[in-house]
Amino acid sequence: GMDVLIRERTGLPVxxxxxxxxxxxxxxxAMLDQMELLASIALD
Structure with missing residues (x-):
């Protein structure tokens, strides 16, 4: 299925x-609880 394809192509757990x-x-x-992390990775 789609989960296997994504996992195989990205190496990420799905x-x-x-x-x-x-x-x-x-x-x-979870992201809103980590606003500093979100700010550090956000694109302008």
């Missing part, structure tokens, strides 16, 4: 989320 919207919300929350 998995399907049971609830994609929940995964987006949790990921966004």
């Amino acid at each position: 998995f399907y989320a049971e609830d994609p919207l929940d995964a987006v919300v949790k990921g966004t929350g």
Whole structure:
């Protein structure tokens, strides 16, 4: 499937989320908790 293709091409771990919207919300929350890191990698 798509997860295997992405994993093989990028070498990154890939998995399907049971609830994609929940995964987006949790990921966004995690980044907002790390604003200094976000600022250091953000593009102008």
